[in-house]
Amino acid sequence: MHPLPDIYNTTSLPTTCNKNLSLLIFSIFLTLMAKLFHFLLLLFIQTITAQVAPAPAGPTNITQVLEKAGQFTTFIKLLKATQIADRLNSQLNNSNQGLTVFAPTDNAFSSLKAGTLNSINSQDQMQLVQFHILPTLYTISQFQTASNPLHTQAGNSDDGEYPLNVTTSGNQVNVSTGVVNAPVSNTIFSDNQLAVYQVDKVLLPMALFGSTAPAAAPAEAPAPTKPEKNVRAGEADSPSGSSDSSVDASSAVSLKRKTVEVVTFVAAGIAVSCF
Numbered sequence: 710m711h712p713l714p715d716i717y718n719t720t721s722l723p724t725t726c727n728k729n730l731s732l733l734i735f736s737i738f739l740t741l742m743a744k745l746f747h748f749l750l751l752l753f754i755q756t757i758t759a760q761v762a763p764a765p766a767g768p769t770n771i772t773q774v775l776e777k778a779g780q781f782t783t784f785i786k787l788l789k790a791t792q793i794a795d796r797l798n799s800q801l802n803n804s805n806q807g808l809t810v811f812a813p814t815d816n817a818f819s820s821l822k823a824g825t826l827n828s829i830n831s832q833d834q835m836q837l838v839q840f841h842i843l844p845t846l847y848t849i850s851q852f853q854t855a856s857n858p859l860h861t862q863a864g865n866s867d868d869g870e871y872p873l874n875v876t877t878s879g880n881q882v883n884v885s886t887g888v889v890n891a892p893v894s895n896t897i898f899s900d901n902q903l904a905v906y907q908v909d910k911v912l913l914p915m916a917l918f919g920s921t922a923p924a925a926a927p928a929e930a931p932a933p934t935k936p937e938k939n940v941r942a943g944e945a946d947s948p949s950g951s952s953d954s955s956v957d958a959s960s961a962v963s964l965k966r967k968t969v970e971v972v973t974f975v976a977a978g979i980a981v982s983c984f
């Protein structure tokens with residue numbers, strides 16, 4: 710006449726506590742399920758919130774992307790001074806072709822031979838900035854199938870006056886201008902419209918710097934930039950990394966605490982029902 714399955718009657722515990730024990734186990738089971746459900750619900754909400762939060766409002770703003778990444782103040786200054794920032798933002802808002810930006814770090818600019826930027830007029834400075842921008846979105850994997858030379862936004866759109874080549878090996882992408890060769894060292898931003906890649910050298914176009922051989926300065930650059938790049942990479946990785954791991958850690962701790970709680974509850978229940 711026991712309402713619960715036979716399995717509970719085959720226990721070797723004294724019969725006087727069998728019925729109570731069965732009911733107790735059943736109620737513990739319900740409590741446990743309720744707690745587990747509550748816990749999973751919280752975890753689910755936490756995960757959803759974390760995924761939804763980073764979604765930006767409104768069109769992508771190239772200046773904001775670079776400001777957020779840090780270490781691109783010179784490039785931002787150039788983008789603003791040449792009013793290319795405004796143009797890019799309106800391109801991002803109005804076209805669906807996308808954009809790819811190779812953003813040189815502040816270090817890349819300070820590694821240039823002194824006076825390099827001032828050696829060209831403002832018209833050419835504008836071309837230099839445009840040379841770092843491709844009027845098409847390239848993901849890292851799309852570079853692998855891109856055919857050289859790539860068109861940049863410098864010069865007239867189709868005359869190939871400012872060509873840029875990429876070479877890839879797996880996920881490693883190198884950008885070469887004929888004057889400099891720069892590995893893409895980091896993806897700063899990437900969505901379905903815009904990709905921004907960090908380069909640790911200013912991409913000097915052949916058309917402006919091909920004959921002046923400024924290669925000496927960039928060639929010396931890697932030594933001072935490397936340690937700092939590693940520090941920066943660490944910093945850049947830590948916010949998302951640490952927040953992820955803290956979520957995981959707190960979930961794990963919370964799960965452990967719940968387990969301890971439930972085990973204690975079960976033990977106490979058995980003790981009470983049998984003695």
Ligand SMILES: *[C@@H]1O[C@H](CO)[C@@H](O)[C@H](O)[C@H]1NC(C)=O
Pocket residue numbers: 770771772773776798
């Ligand atoms: C982009 O952001 C900068 C500052 O971060 C701001 O000055 C500029 O107005 C913004 N542009 C657009 C189109 O929202």
Ligand SMILES: *[C@@H]1O[C@H](CO)[C@@H](O)[C@H](O)[C@H]1NC(C)=O
Pocket residue numbers: 767768799802803
């Ligand atoms: C984006 O473009 C739409 C029209 O295409 C315009 O109404 C809106 O003001 C633009 N937004 C910005 C921030 O430029």
Ligand SMILES: *[C@@H]1O[C@H](CO)[C@@H](O)[C@H](O)[C@H]1NC(C)=O
Pocket residue numbers: 876877878881882883890892
């Ligand atoms: C990129 O350039 C570096 C030298 O700067 C070279 O060692 C490496 O092999 C190149 N990688 C590719 C994919 O071209």
Ligand SMILES: *[C@@H]1O[C@H](CO)[C@@H](O)[C@H](O)[C@H]1NC(C)=O
Pocket residue numbers: 857858873874885886887888
């Ligand atoms: C870029 O690639 C094209 C096509 O492969 C080649 O003709 C040209 O010499 C390359 N230029 C540079 C600077 O590597």
